[in-house]
Amino acid sequence: MGRGKIEIKRIDNATNRQVTFSKRRSGLFKKAKELAILCDAEVGLIVFSSTGRLYDFASARQLLGQQFSGRDVKDLQNLEDKLEMSLRNIRMKKDQLMIDQIQELNRKGSLMHRENLELHNKVNLVYQENIELQRKVYEQGANEHPASSTVKHSSLDTENEDVLVNLELSQPRSVQRDKSETPSIGETFVQISG
Amino acid sequence: MGRGKIEIKRIDNATNRQVTFSKRRSGLFKKAKELAILCDAEVGLIVFSSTGRLYDFASARQLLGQQFSGRDVKDLQNLEDKLEMSLRNIRMKKDQLMIDQIQELNRKGSLMHRENLELHNKVNLVYQENIELQRKVYEQGANEHPASSTVKHSSLDTENEDVLVNLELSQPRSVQRDKSETPSIGETFVQISG
């Protein structure tokens, strides 16, 4: 229904596909609503785009199953079975997703922990170096300007254990990255839901 | 989209409504399928006519929820909740329907039982009458043709209890009647599913 006739097969061009999806989806929902009104029918429609977005419609402002006076037991049993199977599938998928994400979080957590240990060692080294430098500066200063010794100890002057704990508990920056992108060390956080 | 434009409101004429339902339903399902194919989307469509007939379509030959790699946990939780509520509603409706039908069966069963008792009494009466008649015939025959006494006892010549049991266990004729029609006594059977 347009300038040209199109074959009914997956549209290759992603942009065209998205545009057509948007147009046809709104057309479909419109027609579903019209059918419900014109013919006094119950209509339920659910659409997932290929990118995972959800669109749905149910006539009569009520969930499936709130008015089935006309249905017989066999039909209802059938519907119940289908819904139960869908429910099982969705639960499984959801559980798997959560398990995956927990594993991923654990993996990245342990990476971060290793990174923290390394940073801790680095800090320790720099700290020792610093003390050494300060000592030298102090000795030099004592020789040349005995009265102007003002180089203070920095905040690094704490227990090593404290430094490590602070690093582990630090808040992640807000992340919204493509999953396929390889995260650099120090950006290993995962969001549970979108 | 036809000879005239129509307003989107319930079609009053039942015949027109049915015809329009049939046409538009097939159009809707066609478009749902096209959307699924053209745009690589998951589409689920379910329609109940006002007379209670069910039509449905789900893309990709699988039940809702068998391929949701792209979905996040929040969406799936949402879907799970909706399906669970639908399931509860359908179960309740089904259970109520079955309870109603069991009650109806009990009611009609007790009617039948009463009817059987009455029939039993009637049979008893007729049987006694029969015995009386046979006796008279025998006495008459003995007077006129002593050698030709051939009137036999019929199959009614059984224990009363047996007669009653047989009546209660008799097979119903096949019934497919409108529920609103008042059944005559002796046709009080109910079908569980259509």
Place this chain on the structure above:
DNA sequence: TTGTCTATCTATAAGTT
């Protein structure tokens, strides 16, 4: 009822902004 016909209305593909 169920299908066919066809004038007319609607949806939309491709193009434009």
Place this chain on the structure above:
DNA sequence: TAACTTATAGATAGACA
């Protein structure tokens, strides 16, 4: 990218078989 435009394909209301 999203919103308009427009020519054309597609859907369908009403009539009839």
